[in-house]
Amino acid sequence: TEIAKTRFEHPVVTGERIRKSDIVVDLNRVRKSFGDKRVVNDISLQIRSGEVVCLIGPSGSGKTTLLRTINALQDIDGGTICFHGEDWICGDGKYQLSQTFRDDVIHLGMVFQSFNLFPHLTVLENVTLGPRYHTMGSADELRAFAMLNLDKVGMAAHAQKYPHQLSGGQKQRVAIARALAMKPLVMLFDEPTSALDPEMVSEVLQTIEGLAAEGMTMLIVTHEMRFAARISDRIIMLENGSRVAEASADDLRNGITDARIRRFMEQSQ
């Protein structure tokens, strides 16, 4: 599609280097402590283009912190985070953005638990704000692309409304459209349904599943275990900041064998 074509249009992230099996996100021994507490403990994780990975684990296990390190909302104490081999964040307390990221070539879409829409802007303005700021196209182009993304999340008819006129599920779908408007390389979801009333959970999960079907690369922190089992290529479980278990694509097809993941998933349903 047109979107897929334009997603990797910059020379750094275009052409031969993008293949289905390419590693898009590469975390290597990432560490983060708050005070004495090691919250992210030597986590390595590679995500390939088109892959959907769910992060699960008990509350306080470091899932959100790990997710936030990836798009620089959280600095790290050590390790490296790379995109397509571009060093983005380097360890030892230093916090660096590579030239590539500063030039806004690699965009990471983030969807928060609490939507974080701008209350004084319409739905359409929320979705075009980022691309306008980064001058990603003419006003007409950005509007058209925003409407395309709003249509994708089933919110095109609400483009002129303000956030306070929307339900929680609708707000979250707008937040997804807003992230998509930046043509992200990867979409990061931080418990996207945990602030929603139960009857609105499925519309948001279905929207995310639609993105998976389109081949979007995604890392999702979730407590929705059936959803995780359905959508994931892999599930990774954290406990006390460490990666303690994983369910592979084969496991997800044939039945998860890892006792820790099974127990956690059963308890969380």
Ligand code: ADP
């Ligand atoms: P999860 O997403 O798995 O629930 P978090 O990443 O939110 O886990 O939190 C992991 C631990 O780090 C928790 O004990 C939490 O209290 C602590 N923590 C998270 N952010 C901060 C912060 N900014 N300052 C101090 N402690 C924090």
